[in-house]
Amino acid sequence: MRMKSQLAIALSLFLLLPASLLLAQEKSANADEAPVVALIKQLASVNFAERQAASQQLTKLGEQAIPRLTAAALGDNREAVTRSVDILKGHLKSANEKLQAAARAALEKISAIENGVGPRLAREALAPPKPRPQPVPRQGIPGFP
Numbered sequence: 001m002r003m004k005s006q007l008a009i010a011l012s013l014f015l016l017l018p019a020s021l022l023l024a025q026e027k028s029a030n031a032d033e034a035p036v037v038a039l040i041k042q043l044a045s046v047n048f049a050e051r052q053a054a055s056q057q058l059t060k061l062g063e064q065a066i067p068r069l070t071a072a073a074l075g076d077n078r079e080a081v082t083r084s085v086d087i088l089k090g091h092l093k094s095a096n097e098k099l100q101a102a103a104r105a106a107l108e109k110i111s112a113i114e115n116g117v118g119p120r121l122a123r124e125a126l127a128p129p130k131p132r133p134q135p136v137p138r139q140g141i142p143g144f145p
Contacts, residue, residue, distance in 0.1 A: 043080040070106040073118035081118045089125040
């Protein structure tokens with residue numbers, strides 16, 4: 001009987017250990033996201049310098065900021081939406097292929113929504129560039145060079 005209770009305790013501890021590790025990782029992830037959340041809020045600031053600084057810092061954070069940028073691009077604040085999509089669009093030109101792929105996936109997710117500024121901007125960002133019109137050769141008037 002005593003052996004069964006010890007076995008039960010050992011088994012319980014063995015099963016609880018992964019759960020406690022997951023909770024610790026989740027708390028760590030939330031702590032890591034706190035600066036990103038604050039920067040996303042700054043994208044909607046009334047102060048231009050704060051919005052600009054937040055955009056630059058979110059760009060530097062790269063992949064870490066993409067989930068929050070995706071959410072912001074589907075939000076209600078037009079300034080935050082526009083800046084979020086612009087940051088993701090800029091990542092499409094990155095030399096880092098992993099960052100490029102993550103930004104493309106985020107823009108595709110945003111563009112899957114039918115209505116809204118963010119989805120429209122995401123579709124425009126993903127669209128192939130329009131060909132530039134070729135210059136029309138000048139045709140002079142006879143007798144004038």
